[in-house]
Amino acid sequence: MSSLKRQPKILVTPTSISDVLIIEPKVFSDERGWFTESFNARDFSEATGLDINFVQDNHSSSRQFTLRGMHYQLEKQKGKLVRVLSGAVFDVAVDLRKNSPTYGKWIGLELSAENHKQLWIPPGFAHGFLVLSPTAEFLYKTTDYHHPQSEFCLLWDDPLVAIQWPLALGSKPNLNTKDSAGLSWEEAPKF
Template structure:
């Protein structure tokens, strides 16, 4: 397995070892011991799976208080995945990073607490799996507009399929500073 730092603090790209033969392929999508050796020493408490059709965009979602770290794996299809730093006082507040994840390339993405997250399906359909470091708390969920010009995210789809909530979401500047008070003393996973 290879693990790389993303451009934002704490974001990690994981390329698991994939074993293939004439029957197909095998890979581990999580192993606490082995991932821990690469600095991903986290505890997951909830797994989620979404199925989305082409050009569906979900995000940019976050949870605060009770932020969630997420380990993302695409089990079928391909997505363009985006994370945005929303930690108050962070040197990279409002900066984003995007990455193509697919069942074919097997890449995973670790999104640390204090980041908004979203993805758009770039193939026909995607099965999108993610492990979370905290439980879902509906009273803590938040959303930032997917196409906020302040963020300037370069999405690969111009006219995505959106939920009403995502379509009506405010921009990052409309949300109060307290909403992003994840703490300024963030220690990236090493």
């Protein structure tokens, strides 16, 4: 009996911040539509080399030009595996780890229901997204529970971080009160 090596059903691509990974599950398409395993713990572990225990799923629905972020927890730091169920977003992670070679750098990627891409964001990052489509449903798995006592928000448009959000020149996103009052890079606690 021959032993066939099982092939993981996901493609993993490192980004310019090596710990942040683009995850692309295999999509099986035909005339009826498509099917994918949006998450498989064994495939994720084999493809990334990470043994992650996700404890919570969060799901949001937002209108176009809504910006949610840039959030992080100082205690009970959590990693996130993020994806879009409908619509499209520009997803951003900012490295807040002082000992990292990419400290203060950010990565941005369009995630959409059409491209099926996901982003793995490890603990130690601020995270947020801007909705590009008329509406978007966003889902993310987390490695720890929400801990509001240690939650912080980095200012979405801090000039030192200089995230290049895909907004028309001079336009502002839709923000809630917390996100409008984010901390500057200099004020924000780091890891």
